[in-house]
Amino acid sequence: MSGGSVSTTYLELSQDDGTAHKFYEVTVDALVVTVRYGRIGASGQTQVTAFPSADKARAAAAKKVGEKVRKGYAPAVPGQRAPRAVTRRQVTSAPSTARAVAPVLWRFGTGSAAFGIHVDDEHCWVGNQAGDVYTLGHDGQVLARFNLPDGVKCLVADDFWIYAGCDDGKVYDLSSKLPFAAYDIAADVDIFWLDIHEGVLDVSDRDGKLTVIDHEDEHQWSRRSQGDHAWMVRADDRAVYHGHQRGVTAYAPDGGGELWHTPTRGGVLFGWQEDDTVYAGTAHRVVQRLSKASGAIEATYACDSAVYACATSPGGRFVFAGDAASSVYCFDQDGTRLWKLGTGGGSALSMQYRDERLYLVTTDGSLVCVDASEAAVSAAQQGTVPVARDVKLAEALPAYAPAMTASAVTAVAQAPTGSIVVQCVQDSGRLRVHVVSEGYDSSWNVQFPRAIREPGARYVVDALHPAAGGFYRVRGDIRRLL
Numbered sequence: 001m002s003g004g005s006v007s008t009t010y011l012e013l014s015q016d017d018g019t020a021h022k023f024y025e026v027t028v029d030a031l032v033v034t035v036r037y038g039r040i041g042a043s044g045q046t047q048v049t050a051f052p053s054a055d056k057a058r059a060a061a062a063k064k065v066g067e068k069v070r071k072g073y074a075p076a077v078p079g080q081r082a083p084r085a086v087t088r089r090q091v092t093s094a095p096s097t098a099r100a101v102a103p104v105l106w107r108f109g110t111g112s113a114a115f116g117i118h119v120d121d122e123h124c125w126v127g128n129q130a131g132d133v134y135t136l137g138h139d140g141q142v143l144a145r146f147n148l149p150d151g152v153k154c155l156v157a158d159d160f161w162i163y164a165g166c167d168d169g170k171v172y173d174l175s176s177k178l179p180f181a182a183y184d185i186a187a188d189v190d191i192f193w194l195d196i197h198e199g200v201l202d203v204s205d206r207d208g209k210l211t212v213i214d215h216e217d218e219h220q221w222s223r224r225s226q227g228d229h230a231w232m233v234r235a236d237d238r239a240v241y242h243g244h245q246r247g248v249t250a251y252a253p254d255g256g257g258e259l260w261h262t263p264t265r266g267g268v269l270f271g272w273q274e275d276d277t278v279y280a281g282t283a284h285r286v287v288q289r290l291s292k293a294s295g296a297i298e299a300t301y302a303c304d305s306a307v308y309a310c311a312t313s314p315g316g317r318f319v320f321a322g323d324a325a326s327s328v329y330c331f332d333q334d335g336t337r338l339w340k341l342g343t344g345g346g347s348a349l350s351m352q353y354r355d356e357r358l359y360l361v362t363t364d365g366s367l368v369c370v371d372a373s374e375a376a377v378s379a380a381q382q383g384t385v386p387v388a389r390d391v392k393l394a395e396a397l398p399a400y401a402p403a404m405t406a407s408a409v410t411a412v413a414q415a416p417t418g419s420i421v422v423q424c425v426q427d428s429g430r431l432r433v434h435v436v437s438e439g440y441d442s443s444w445n446v447q448f449p450r451a452i453r454e455p456g457a458r459y460v461v462d463a464l465h466p467a468a469g470g471f472y473r474v475r476g477d478i479r480r481l482l
Helices: 053-069 372-380
Strands: 006-014 023-031 034-038 045-050 104-109 114-119 124-127 130-135 141-145 150-157 163-164 169-175 180-184 189-197 199-207 209-215 217-225 232-235 240-244 247-249 260-264 266-275 277-282 286-289 296-304 305-314 316-322 327-332 336-344 349-352 357-362 367-369 389-391 418-427 428-436 446-447 458-467 471-481
Touching: 006 389, 023 053, 034 053, 045 199, 114 163, 114 349, 114 357, 124 150, 124 357, 124 367, 130 150, 141 372, 150 189, 163 189, 199 232, 232 266, 232 367, 240 266, 247 266, 247 277, 277 305, 286 305, 286 316, 316 349, 336 372, 349 428
Parallel strands: 104 389, 114 150, 266 305, 305 349, 446 471
Antiparallel strands: 006 023, 023 034, 034 045, 104 367, 114 124, 124 130, 130 141, 150 163, 163 169, 169 180, 189 199, 199 209, 209 217, 232 240, 240 247, 247 260, 266 277, 277 286, 286 296, 305 316, 316 327, 327 336, 349 357, 357 367, 418 428, 418 458, 428 446, 458 471
């Protein structure tokens, strides 16, 4: 507690079995109550509420503290209890045994081991363990940089929205210049991998648990699979596919139960999906293709070392794999190995194929663009490869970091022509965001940064897009309306 009219109560809930490790802090300053909560050691999320009198503010704060104490929270001193350790993926990378090197067109070094990759029609995205996310053109030109608070576990896309899952337990929306925390995973979840489908986030974690969260960052359901260390989760309309040390398990999207479980040859280290099949790369040197309908194993693709990553060309016509020995493979869809080539630097931890190019992110922190056309690979097998271009980071490259407070957001006196106004409103006890501008459904919620929400505050956004499930997503810049 501090002097004057400001008082702060700090509570923690930390259980030996690892099921909880979080804090809850309530500060009363005259008419304003500020609640901050999250993982112990993290900055957490903040909610600010104003009351008509100091007595009402103190009463509301006391009620919040009492609710948490009844749930097992206890008074504590910030900083005395160490943050829970976050799992960093421990990988080894041996030199390739392939006789030839892949035809690398360009290579961009991010400076730290990289796990996250996404490639779309316009851009390549790469995220590394230092929390850096870079956007590049297909020619390798670096276009933008995001500085996130912690290491990037993976990058996923939902339509044209890009999300980064980080070691701080948050999932950041990178679709605008101003990144924001769109989802805050439960404090006891150690994220291993993510997927997102129509605004519903699927999280697989160290303990082999699958957690499903809706677009409003509200928990829907969770299941614990038979094995731990779940490095695979993929989702579509029919199921959520969860890969772990004991194989792949499919669950109904609504949490209604398990649809099927298939043991794989070794623990699953990576996953990929096509319309009717899922692919699991395993520690026992194979990629296995499973039917989404039944879980039956339809094909096996044999590599020479543990498989860290896999991908396919459209429809599964070709299957690609990256192993722990710095090699990359291509198979026909029936399992016939077509080629094996060295990456020229590190093992691929994630990969994606697009337009006869194979994009890899590696243990040495590089985003690598490989010419995977038949002619280029044939030439590489004969020892002829292009001179790989080393992409350099432009000194004046803009860098964008998440806004952690409302005051950090650019303010404007009036809404620019063509922009859309949204407002923070109290709705069923929660601070939500609804559309004010005409032409939109004002009852729908807007997926919006929690860190900058304040009661009654209005913001201007460039565009809103409706999403399945009846909510809007922000596209473009966010500015506070004075």
